[in-house]
Amino acid sequence: MGYFVACEMGREYFNARDYANAKQLFDSVAGMYRQEAWVSLLWTVLGFLRECARQMDHLREYIDYSLEMAALPPVFTGHKVDTFGFNQHGPAGPLCQSQRERISTEVIGLLRGEQTVLPSKDGQNGLTVVDSDPVCVNIDMASPLRAVFTACVAFHESTVKPGHKTLLTLSLFTRLPQRIDFQELEICFNQPKCNVILVKDAHEVSKDGFEVKTGFDLHLEPNKWTRFSFNLIPGQSGKLECLSVTAHLGALASIRCQVESPASREDVFYWKLEPQLEMMPLKDSALSNYGQKTIQIEDQDPVVDLVLETVVSPALVNELFPVVISVMPKGHPVHGGEIKFAITEASTALALTSPSLIPSVSLDTSSVELLIVIPSDDMDESLKSFSGILQVPEIATDGSFSTHIYMRWKKAMAVTLFATFSYQIEPMSASDSGYPSHSFIHRELQLQCEDPFTLSYRHMSPFRRGALLLGNLKRSADTEMDRACVPVDEITTLILTLENSSSVNLELISITVNDTNESLCLVRAEHTINGKVNNVSSLLPANQKSDFCCEPETEDVPTIRCGEIYSCLFYIQPLVESAALSIASICIKWRRLVDKNTKPSVDRMLLNSSSTSVTSMLSSLPSLQVEKPVMLAIFDSPPHAVLGVPIDICLKLQNLTSLPQEIDFSIIDSAGFILSGAHCSTVHLLPHAKDVVSCKLVPIASGPQQLPQFNLISKRYNAGFQQSSSSIQIFVFPSSMLAKNYNFLPS
Secondary structure (H helix, E strand, O other): OHHHHHHHHHHHHHHHHHHHHHHHHHHHHHHHHHHHHOHHHHHHHHHHHHHHHHHHOOOOHHHHHHHHHHHOOOOOOOOOOOOOOOOOOOOOOOHHHHHHHHHHHHHHHHOOOOOOOOOOOOOOOOEEEEEEEEEEEEOOOOOOOOOOOEEEEEEEEOEEEOOOOOEEEEEOOOOOOOEEEEOOOEEEEEEEHHHEEOOHHHHHHOOOEEEEEOOOOOEEOOOEEEEEEEOOOOOOEEEEEEEEEEEEEOOEEEEEEEEEHHHOOOOOOOHOOOOOOOOOOOOOHHHHOOOOEEEEEOOOOOOEEEEEEEOOOOOOOOEEEEEEEEEEEEOOOOOEEEEEEEEEEHOOOOOOHHHHHHHHHHHOOHOOOOEEEEEOOOOOOOOEEEEEEEEEOOEOOOOOOOEEEEEOOOOOOEEEEEEEEEEEEEOOHHHOOOOOOEEEEEEEEEEEEEEEEEEEEEOOOOOOOEEOOHHHHHOOOOOOOOOOEEEEEOOEEEEEEEOOOOOOOEEEEEEEEOOOOOOOOOEEEEEOOEEEEEEOOOOOOOOHHHHOOOOOOOOOOOOOOOOOOEEEEEEEEEEEEEEEEEEEEEEEEEEEEOOOOOHHHHHHHOOOOOOHHHEEEEEEEEEOEEEEEOEEEEEEEEOEEOOOOOOEEEEEEEEEOOOOOOEHHHHHHHEEEEEEEEOOEEEOOOOEEEEEEEEEEOOOOOOOEEEEEEEEOOOOOOOOEOOHHHEEEEEOOOHHHHHHHHOOOOO
16 A cells, blocks of 8 residues: 555656656655566556656666566456556556567667657657667666576586587577567676677677677577577686676667576566466476586696695794795696695685685685795895795796795694696697686695693792782682782792693793883793703892893703603792782793704705794783782791701791781691690781791601691681691701711702
């Protein structure tokens, strides 16, 4: 009802000669009538639209509306259509066969330049097709003119070699009520050199640059498939697809139709509802049901060999990884060419059958953190980003071409390197049909990249010095917190562990600490490189490289084999409180340990340049949660003991808050000692006060022993801590004489 009202409004505008508003309303109504296949109502609306276009001197729209009306299903005599009073004949009269034939004859004559549409006003020339403005009617898959002209193309083969013939069939169909004669048929492909023009006689060709095929009777009968079969000789590998067919009615007008595959073709919706015989686009039922408008052109048999080689394996993250490319002719000279590279993840690698697929599968280097670079004379300064295309010069029959590129991973992943060599050779015979002798050869290389090191961190409080931190109390309630909580102005030990997680033996060159703000945190490093311990006695700013960078004095650098672990210590003293304090970043320099059995050329490639062999790995030390402790507990005992000789041990407590605290302590006996003193008690600490809990022990067993263990609980915070097992270890000598003979501290 809504569209009926819109149609009535359009009639009012039409009667008032406001053709622009009338056309706008009728266009919206026609879209719904096409969708619902209300043919009789659509005919009436199209009649109004056609007349509006004539009154507005819109030639192309007048032609489109006329062709659509002529291709509508007719209402034959004696077939009464009940439109429930909604249909009143418009300017085109009732929908019948005679009206369709009249409109079809008029529009075809107009396209051929044989007729002129009556002018809308006296003194005007009317609508006509002129030489200066030829008309081309475009029909695609969504066009309402699909019933006017339909084109299907089916290749009789699925694959073909370049330079070999392949047969295809073009099928044309029209719903117009009269025969149509064409001057020529122009068939276009995605490879322009395969474009074809079908004509009856060669002298009728009106366009250069197309292969001309003669002897075709170019006419269409209504509601019948007309088929044209001919051979093509494709000259370029890849996918060959038929795109469009252009039927020239004369020098002034043409109809261009998008090509369909018989396997996926569907008729216009409102013609499906009409009683008619089922007609196939091709006589061969298999081609009609499964035929495709595309064919795969295989690659020519290569006359060259393309080899991709790796000199070492696997690749490591951040390392410049060399890949050697070699091109060798097979008894035929190569007149230049180019190698295109593409990289894809190994899990989604595609079998490339055409060079046109290369750009579509190549990974985005920014998203996958993958970079390809090319070498130069000065490896340290002139490495440049590689665009993916490598030019190859001319190669003689007995010559070869070899070069190498470098790849750099930014994260560990398996990839596939694709290389397509597009080269040019001399035409081998006169049967090449004039196509340039371009050929392609594809190669792929599976590459695996691994992380050189796996880093792990562990924080330790100072030996026999503990701090009660409220952040650790919250950590027990939130198990997802992984940031260590350390006290401010206290020295904390950070243990960095490097595990060689790769399958390659590595040489550790240096570990450097950088980017530390000395006003926020002081860092001191102690680690072993080249058999020497770099130890600094006091905390200094981390920007002093001499204290924190261990570089080898000789070439005899330590080797970390597969699965081995290397550890180094960092002493950290935070100076400010922070929920997430950034400490510093470290730079680990390493290089691959080259096998002694490696080829000499490989040795030169990897070791002659320091920037090629030495790789840097950057990592940030984990951030810390720094806060002021509420209490300090310092344990003190002699370094060793003598059997039967009493010793004193004590626990120094310090309240760091402005509130008094009650500390409950208990002592757990040890089997190697007799304890004299209270086993449990309560200590009252005033604000910022100190106290000492002490006891006397008599060793009753010699050898490594464990001292009695102190357990502390703060009643105010309902929390406490106990000593670690390593902090209460002591060695008991059997006699004092034996203790004097050993002038060292037993560990």
